Amino acid sequence: STNSTETFLTSSSSTRSFSNGFSRSRNSSTNFNTGFRLRWHPDTMTMIMFRPSYSFSKGNGNSSNLSTTFNDDPYDVAGGTIESPLDSIFKEPIGTINPELLAIAVNRQHRESMNDNKNHNLNGTLMLTRRFGNEGRNVSLRLNAGYSKSESNNYSLSEIMYFKGGAENATSTFLNQYTTSPSKNYNYGIRLSYSEPLGNNWFAEARYDYSHRYQDSDRSLFNLEKYDEGNSPWGNYSEAINIFGTVPSDADLLMMVRDDYNSQYATYTYNDHGANVGVRYNTKEIRFNAGIDLKPQHTKMEYTRPGQIDTVVTRDVFNWAPNVRLRYRFNNTTNLDVNYRSSSSQPSMTNLLEIIDDSNPLYISTGNAGLKPSWNHNMNVDFNTYDTEAQRGIFAGIRGGMTQNSITNKSIYDTETGRNFSRPENINGNWNSSGYFGFNTALGESKLWNISTNSSVSYNTSVGYISTRTTGIGEPPSGAAALDFYRNVFAESESTKATTNTLNLGERLRFGYRTTFWDFNIFGNVNYQKSRSDVQDRANLETWNFDYGANLNINTDLGLRFSTDIRVNSRRGYSSANMNTNEVLWNAQISHSFLKGKAATISLQFYDILREQSSISRNISAYQRNDSWSYGIHSYCMVHFIYKLNIFGGKKTEGSDSKGGNHAPAVRVMGRGMGGYGGGMRHF
Numbered sequence: 001s002t003n004s005t006e007t008f009l010t011s012s013s014s015t016r017s018f019s020n021g022f023s024r025s026r027n028s029s030t031n032f033n034t035g036f037r038l039r040w041h042p043d044t045m046t047m048i049m050f051r052p053s054y055s056f057s058k059g060n061g062n063s064s065n066l067s068t069t070f071n072d073d074p075y076d077v078a079g080g081t082i083e084s085p086l087d088s089i090f091k092e093p094i095g096t097i098n099p100e101l102l103a104i105a106v107n108r109q110h111r112e113s114m115n116d117n118k119n120h121n122l123n124g125t126l127m128l129t130r131r132f133g134n135e136g137r138n139v140s141l142r143l144n145a146g147y148s149k150s151e152s153n154n155y156s157l158s159e160i161m162y163f164k165g166g167a168e169n170a171t172s173t174f175l176n177q178y179t180t181s182p183s184k185n186y187n188y189g190i191r192l193s194y195s196e197p198l199g200n201n202w203f204a205e206a207r208y209d210y211s212h213r214y215q216d217s218d219r220s221l222f223n224l225e226k227y228d229e230g231n232s233p234w235g236n237y238s239e240a241i242n243i244f245g246t247v248p249s250d251a252d253l254l255m256m257v258r259d260d261y262n263s264q265y266a267t268y269t270y271n272d273h274g275a276n277v278g279v280r281y282n283t284k285e286i287r288f289n290a291g292i293d294l295k296p297q298h299t300k301m302e303y304t305r306p307g308q309i310d311t312v313v314t315r316d317v318f319n320w321a322p323n324v325r326l327r328y329r330f331n332n333t334t335n336l337d338v339n340y341r342s343s344s345s346q347p348s349m350t351n352l353l354e355i356i357d358d359s360n361p362l363y364i365s366t367g368n369a370g371l372k373p374s375w376n377h378n379m380n381v382d383f384n385t386y387d388t389e390a391q392r393g394i395f396a397g398i399r400g401g402m403t404q405n406s407i408t409n410k411s412i413y414d415t416e417t418g419r420n421f422s423r424p425e426n427i428n429g430n431w432n433s434s435g436y437f438g439f440n441t442a443l444g445e446s447k448l449w450n451i452s453t454n455s456s457v458s459y460n461t462s463v464g465y466i467s468t469r470t471t472g473i474g475e476p477p478s479g480a481a482a483l484d485f486y487r488n489v490f491a492e493s494e495s496t497k498a499t500t501n502t503l504n505l506g507e508r509l510r511f512g513y514r515t516t517f518w519d520f521n522i523f524g525n526v527n528y529q530k531s532r533s534d535v536q537d538r539a540n541l542e543t544w545n546f547d548y549g550a551n552l553n554i555n556t557d558l559g560l561r562f563s564t565d566i567r568v569n570s571r572r573g574y575s576s577a578n579m580n581t582n583e584v585l586w587n588a589q590i591s592h593s594f595l596k597g598k599a600a601t602i603s604l605q606f607y608d609i610l611r612e613q614s615s616i617s618r619n620i621s622a623y624q625r626n627d628s629w630s631y632g633i634h635s636y637c638m639v640h641f642i643y644k645l646n647i648f649g650g651k652k653t654e655g656s657d658s659k660g661g662n663h664a665p666a667v668r669v670m671g672r673g674m675g676g677y678g679g680g681m682r683h684f
Contacts, residue, residue: 001630029059260306434458464622543573
């Protein structure tokens with residue numbers, strides 16, 4: 001994947017940061033899961049259920065990353081002739097780099113990473129439910145417990161070059177880091193709930209739950225480039241790359257290069273209580289729920305970060321959140337659903353500690369003891385109806401949400417080195433809203449023609465902090481003096497609150513014809529995004545994404561089926577020319593069902609036959625615009641073999657007919673699902 005990012009550093013359009021990156025990764029994992037469920041009914045009013053489970057997973061992976069930072073738009077230099085700034089800035093020797101590009105370059109980084117991990121999880125749940133009569137009075141008890149243990153190792157090899165002063169004065173640093181992170185957790189909890197009929201379809205509900213959680217985590221960071229025992233190869237980049245993923249065997253000598261300043265040991269103990277009281281009203285037409293959640297929480301953290309802090313922190317909070325939901329059923333095919341929920345969330349315990357993490361010299365972070373909890377509000381209204389006779393459906397809805405005291409990162413950028421200094425801060429003003437409307441109907445007396453449309457709109461407001469201090473920060477000291485240095489950086493750097501409003505409009509249209517043996521559809525989609533900033537004109541961006549095409553499905557009495565679809569994807573308005581593309585995507589499939597009762601099906605499926613598919617996205621916040629392009633193996637073929645087994649004999653089972661015969665559900669592979677207007681193959 002590649003990305004192009006522009007960060008709006010100040011309200012002035014002349015102070016900006018641009019970055020380009022490329023990453024390639026490979027990951028593999030093995031997973032094993034087992035469990036069972038025991039359900040027992042001692043009598044018609046009592047149910048007992050026990051569900052234990054165990055899972056194990058292990059995995060490993062590696063990645064390669066190239067990144068660079070500029071003080072101006074690299075696509076605008078050299079008359080706009082540089083198609084790939086990333087490739088150009090990594091040329092060797094440095095003297096061969098385009099001088100106009102080198103003049104705006106701040107730094108470049110080549111990073112290789114490797115990891116491996118193992119995880120064990122053991123969980124169990126015991127549930128008891130008892131009904132008292134048929135009026136709706138019941139009580140239930142649930143007990144749960146779990147234990148998990150994990151181990152992970154990470155290796156990182158980084159070479160960073162700073163271009164301050166031009167090619168002649170360029171300097172580079174080298175990091176060879178190894179991190180080990182073992183952890184273990186256990187938890188147990190209890191939940192007791194009770195429902196009492198109040199008469200006239202009203203019910204009172206009450207629930208109490210308690211949970212205890214313990215977490216033990218240990219993170220040790222070793223700077224292997226400082227290991228100098230016997231002309232160590234770990235301290236030389238050209239030699240370290242050949243033994244990457246290994247560590248010195250002498251444990252005592254390895255501990256000598258442990259980075260205590262960025263290593264930590266922490267234990268967390270959580271004791272959470274929860275109570276919910278509410279009412280419920282149920283009739284054939286109306287289902288209404290209203291209640292309030294009360295959540296007292298006690299947390300204790302014992303935290304050690306050698307060289308910085310050794311402390312015990314306790315936190316007691318009391319959260320409460322109301323929720324209301326109304327579902328009205330006008331008839332069997334028409335429903336209205338109104339739902340409001342709220343919730344609060346606390347900042348993490350480590351975010352409240354003013355500790356410094358400078359393990360990555362380009363991204364340095366610290367905590368903030370003054371963080372407040374956030375409060376989220378969400379409101380949804382949904383309506384849907386369907387006319388069976390006319391084969392006509394309508395669905396519509398609106399969404400809205402806002403967050404009070406959102407937690408965002410306040411960043412300060414050094415234009416000379418490209419370093420980012422980050423600290424979490426509370427901010428208000430984030431909210432979102434959206435709406436949708438859909439309509440589909442059959443046409444003509446025979447209902448063979450159909451048309452559908454789906455319209456959507458969203459409007460979001462994103463707020464963030466833009467730093468006004470971007471130079472003169474200097475070189476951070478090491479050790480205990482670093483904390484005072486970073487405190488001064490934030491204390492002396494003022495920030496401006498920036499607001500970006502983003503509008504998204506979307507429309508999807510499909511027109512089709514269907515008979516017993518074949519169907520055909522044409523479709524088109526379009527999405528428009530527009531963003532406007534109150535402090536930075538560079539954030540005023542517009543992009544278009546649209547696609548159109550057709551799909552065809554043919555079925556025969558002999559069990560032979562053929563499906564194909566073709567569509568064109570187009571994008572406009574992205575920063576990089578290779579993102580403003582047209583892609584022709586073609587998928588196809590042929591399948592055949594055979595044996596008695598068509599029990600066996602074999603199919604051959606071809607994806608992205610023309611090899612043009614890619615993935616592009618744009619994300620916009622108050623202080624940043626990011627365009628990303630990722631490439632995967634989209635062009636491939638796959639063979640499926642499906643065999644249906646009747647293992648219930650003549651007994652009546654779910655899905656059987658009224659005479660007791662079991663009919664396994666047929667497998668229909670429809671071309672419409674191969675991409676068409678839906679994008680991606682599905683089985684129905």
